[in-house]
Amino acid sequence: MKKKKLYIKHLLLLLILGLLSGNLYAQDSTAAAANAANDAALTALSESLQNNLNIVWTCVAAFLVFFMQAGFAMVESGFTRAKNTVNIIMKNLMDFSIGSIAFFLVGFALMFGTTNGFFGTDSFAMAGSDVAGKDWDWTFLIFQTVFAGTAATIVSGAMAERTKFNAYLTYSVFICAFIYPVFGSWAWGSLFKGSGWLENLGFVDFAGSTVVHSVGGWLALAGAIILGPRIGKYDPEGNPKAIPGHNITIAALGVFILWFGWFGFNPGSTTFGDGDIGRIAVTTNLAAAAGAVLAMFTSWLMFKKPDASMALNGALAGLVAITAGCANVSPIGSLVIGAGAGMLVVISVTVLDSVFKIDDPVGAVSVHGVCGAFGTLMVGLLDVNSGLFYGGGLQLLGIQAIGVASGFVWAFGLGLILFVIIRKTVGLRVTEEEELRGLDIGEHGMEGYNGFQIFTTQ
Amino acid sequence: MKKKKLYIKHLLLLLILGLLSGNLYAQDSTAAAANAANDAALTALSESLQNNLNIVWTCVAAFLVFFMQAGFAMVESGFTRAKNTVNIIMKNLMDFSIGSIAFFLVGFALMFGTTNGFFGTDSFAMAGSDVAGKDWDWTFLIFQTVFAGTAATIVSGAMAERTKFNAYLTYSVFICAFIYPVFGSWAWGSLFKGSGWLENLGFVDFAGSTVVHSVGGWLALAGAIILGPRIGKYDPEGNPKAIPGHNITIAALGVFILWFGWFGFNPGSTTFGDGDIGRIAVTTNLAAAAGAVLAMFTSWLMFKKPDASMALNGALAGLVAITAGCANVSPIGSLVIGAGAGMLVVISVTVLDSVFKIDDPVGAVSVHGVCGAFGTLMVGLLDVNSGLFYGGGLQLLGIQAIGVASGFVWAFGLGLILFVIIRKTVGLRVTEEEELRGLDIGEHGMEGYNGFQIFTTQ
Amino acid sequence: MKKKKLYIKHLLLLLILGLLSGNLYAQDSTAAAANAANDAALTALSESLQNNLNIVWTCVAAFLVFFMQAGFAMVESGFTRAKNTVNIIMKNLMDFSIGSIAFFLVGFALMFGTTNGFFGTDSFAMAGSDVAGKDWDWTFLIFQTVFAGTAATIVSGAMAERTKFNAYLTYSVFICAFIYPVFGSWAWGSLFKGSGWLENLGFVDFAGSTVVHSVGGWLALAGAIILGPRIGKYDPEGNPKAIPGHNITIAALGVFILWFGWFGFNPGSTTFGDGDIGRIAVTTNLAAAAGAVLAMFTSWLMFKKPDASMALNGALAGLVAITAGCANVSPIGSLVIGAGAGMLVVISVTVLDSVFKIDDPVGAVSVHGVCGAFGTLMVGLLDVNSGLFYGGGLQLLGIQAIGVASGFVWAFGLGLILFVIIRKTVGLRVTEEEELRGLDIGEHGMEGYNGFQIFTTQ
Amino acid sequence: MKLVIAYIRPESLPAVKQALFEREIFKISVTNALGCGQQKGYHETYRGADIEVTLLKKVRLEIAVNEDFVQPTIEAIIDGAKSGKIGDGKIFIQSLEECIRIRTGEKGKLAIG
Amino acid sequence: MKLVIAYIRPESLPAVKQALFEREIFKISVTNALGCGQQKGYHETYRGADIEVTLLKKVRLEIAVNEDFVQPTIEAIIDGAKSGKIGDGKIFIQSLEECIRIRTGEKGKLAIG
């Protein structure tokens, strides 16, 4: 631990000022100059303190976003079967671990390095940042790392219960080192040394409905399509069968953790400690609440009973959707976005399941892909400055649509290619026998719930 | 995300100062005036920076308090039976979601709007606050929302395993929109635009032992009485039977999460970032620790074995009890309060169960109602400035008693009325058949632990 | 709650300055003096604001570290059998609760009071700190309390599934009141009023790889040795048998919580809010990630399948190892340390299990003891200022070795003595019958998973 | 000696136990089972997809009794378990050749009670 | 009347149920079981130590049938459960003296179906 030291940096500033002014004050005519020096000292002090506050805030927000990893792990574990629990846990642990390293070494540079127009080209392994200093760079890196980790982890849920472990590891490297960073550089590159065509257009995605969630969601979609559904998911006539998750308590805990972490995700994206963060926390919370409520009522209408898994998904849908506009829409706007996402997610899950026959065990595509796109578009309507409903015309909506579309093309397209290549090389899916017995024994040689008697007939 | 911008606000202040002073310094006689301007700039800077720090701190605290929702959900789920898990989870998710919206639209205004003497009358849906600005208002709103959510969620535990889901949703609206805010306006209204008779008396309830916890606890008591005990809770002779919870690990996790969240609840109630928060964290922690230890030893004495569920309740009892006086008692005082609450909660649980035959599955009435009242009264004895033991006489104790009593009358009285009305209209209790089979299937058509073999004989 | 008050403290400072300067400015020759006063005001303001920021940051960090208790409880519960769950939960709850009180009353004084050369001798129960004030002392106390709690809780995992509950309570008092604080005073005493020989030597243990983790780990080693292995752990020929944990999901959740909490543990140990915390967060995260990845691959090589429990332990191993040097090594250095710890922990677990026949159900000795020592030594190589690989020569490495060795001698030695005394007095191990049936029923008269059908044959 | 096996609704176990005790039948063994009988399953929905639960949760009793206790055992089970609705369950009776008390080695009629 | 007991692989339960239904055998009871037979267990490792899983997870079926249904029941089970690999399971047949439907009190052949 470090001792409470004597604010050396600030003192230094004051000292310089003291020297300057002591000098200048000798002459009456230099009073104004002295004053200017005084002002400069004040400005420097203010910047230095506010900078420290920003660092504290951004770090705390980053830690909250990190904690979302636990949320994803719990949601995905809870919504799948007991026999695949160890596997889904390992995938969640490993995508973040491998992803952190890959993003540090390569991804960050592609995303935030000086751009060649398409992606960044320097700052690999943070070359250029002082490894013993107090630069903002490190705070920025940890914040961006946990964002990359979020994008990476979305996919595991949609591909759960049938994907080979080493295939998943391979995927994890690519998303954090390449797919996510390149798209990210288009929308957020200028936050550091880079610059991107999407942000230059005026694309608004404050905390990443598209950049993080939709990209993850569309990759998940590609994965689920290439993999095909789990055995038993569709009967011979193609009707979907429910394969219920094994632990709703843990899934609910996961959702609460994600909601908690989102208070780092959205307000934290200010990377600046001032009154905006309270307002963003309000819009974030209201959207989540509206999402949960509307998803519940929608499921009640559609299936006669209020479905817990849908209500939980609804909260996440609201959160994903508000992420783009959390700083730009009003609280009432956030209720609208959240409510829309809550309804949309139930419909989307059902349509993907019954119409498109895409088997997404945890609803990742609907929550992150569909609601992420929805939320990004809604900014075009509800931005309090330039949204359509606020008299801003169609321009922003158009730009948002371009952003959404480019996210889909990039992530879904690359996803298809990547997963096909993996299938051809390391192989993508476990054997039928392993799938029936569970990936826990097949891939990891252990069980998740040793000693518990589990109906082994499902 | 927002770029690291150039502290525009602070610069502006400095600019104004610069103009002023540049002007004035021309004349020697204006040196003093210049200096005053200089001081004003310093003050403005200090306020502005401290204000930002307060916002960061209060937001972080609010997020921690939000996370307590997860804690409540886990505690209540863990302490009830597996067959009712989905239901209790849904109730926890929905009371916060619906409550957040109700509090935003109506509750906040009743609690903190300009008062008519009885409750607030403006600021509905935060009318008057800048939907695109950096006002303190939003930070204050998110902080107060999570407090309202805490009061709301207490009830679900006491009414667990037999309450109809739609009845519970109805209740949730009323507590967050009306019951909690009105009482809150009496004690805390002046934190914003309001003003209340209790705070004007000098009532001390720093973070809400009474305002939040007792109010929730007495509502829970009303609900448990109107509902009646669970089937099988009392044998034909009226002797209580234990109905053990299904997951002590999850319940314990819930308690740890609540303890963690309480570090937002109590120290956060300063809404000001300075040395008080460290001291409040100390009193909060010591009270929780003492509560856990004493509850364990009390249960050991009474039942021959150290009961884990009691020890867990004891930690919560200590936390609830210290909430009123956390900023006003000494660390030793907090040990006394925590220890008292730890003993009290065990006795209270036993007495409610065996003597009053009130079936409260998770001990919510004892933890929140009884220990909340106890803690509020203890401030009258242990306040380091005006408590009885510190030579302050009986006055504060009297005021605290008034606060406690008015909380009981308001919450318990309204609770009885509300639950009777709900019983007469939507209906309060599920059918016997549904209760035996479990509310998860009855209310939600799904199970919490699919695949797990559960002894279905309980 | 406290109203947003008018920064009285800062105003006061400014007032004094105003008076001074108003006075002085009357005379031209006093301009320089006025300026100096001005500078002093700026310095005071800066210190005061930065101090408040430090308090907020340190408190938030302390809360995160507190939350690690939940992580330990979940890891230890998940990695042991269902029949001992209540017991391990209670041990985790109680070691922190009793420990908090013991550390407040005695431990803090021994660790941070004015030293007699061997340990501190004043500040018992924080005598001397203002019980109603805003002193830094309280923030420091809460931060140090949660560190002591961490050291205490490590032991329970290694002694799980066979230790008597009252024996464990006895142990908890001693570690928090004596064993940990005395060693702590040697390395960290000067952070408050004390001073220690190890820190005076130049020993680097920024956040406690040795002070907290190794000390806990070596105590765990002593406990596991004195207790002997669980029934069934070794077959008659002495070959180790696996006794799998009952809930990998919960264990994984625990690891994520610990990782999350570690962002308070390491960056928080600055107790200062500036750019260092971002950098430390980066090294901490990279080491954890590398630990998880390397442990997984090592287990894959050694046991043919990627073992989830090893990967989870690997993340913790990386975290423990980076704790000493998190502020002093580069990000690349942290990858090296994490990777090393990840490999080491797998080997260490296997060797302890198969060669030394020491039964440590959760791997606490390997994670905390072995990897803590490893990480401390690595600072001698990788410290960017004075490490061997950075041209600093062997000196630092030597000092680090002295620190590691003294930690081992103190903790392991005292641990052996303590556990032997406990065995002779209150008794250390439950009866064979109780161990077979489970400590939950034996020690606490209840079950962890009521209603779940558990194969009762293990 | 006979071995009586019965499948009943989980909810009715306490009543059956009570009825058996009243007839001084104190020894029973219970397991969880899934049953498929006349009682139609119920439908759960999960995320909008249907789950047809055709295997219903039942409790299986196994009771070894001497001949003179067979009738009382049957009566007790019916007493406790009959609601008149589909799903009440079945009783199966088999002959039992031998019964041994592990603790004492006692055999036959003596060992049963 | 006979009582047919079968131990089969968990995975094959759906197929066995299907095969039984096709032969109009609608009533069965199912429990989880651990079995030890010719099928060698598998090895799990946990933290580097070996677990020899010698008790394998099986599903136990209990089906009470009238004489003329014994053969179809056996056929159906074999149909659904036979993979030709070790571990397919066993069928045991016992005589059943009596069967009572709790709901109606019906006995014997009538009660079985």
Add this chain to the structure above:
Amino acid sequence: MKLVIAYIRPESLPAVKQALFEREIFKISVTNALGCGQQKGYHETYRGADIEVTLLKKVRLEIAVNEDFVQPTIEAIIDGAKSGKIGDGKIFIQSLEECIRIRTGEKGKLAIG
């Protein structure tokens, strides 16, 4: 052929398995059960209220054997499970009419082992 059913304490399963193996009885099936016998239940308390645990956790063994193995099986079970204390359990023996190995279709004595 006989069907041996035994209820034993969970803790004694490893010893019983061992004893059976020594007598070359390799095939057994195990289920969890709750039992009510001479052994009095124990009391748990939960939040100060009493729980009378009258159904104790037991393990149920089912072993099909040829006649010449009946005696060894009984001996083995007693060997492994007898502690002399109440609650050691019971062994029940029934006749078994037929036994079929699903994999091969083998029947009778051949199929049992």
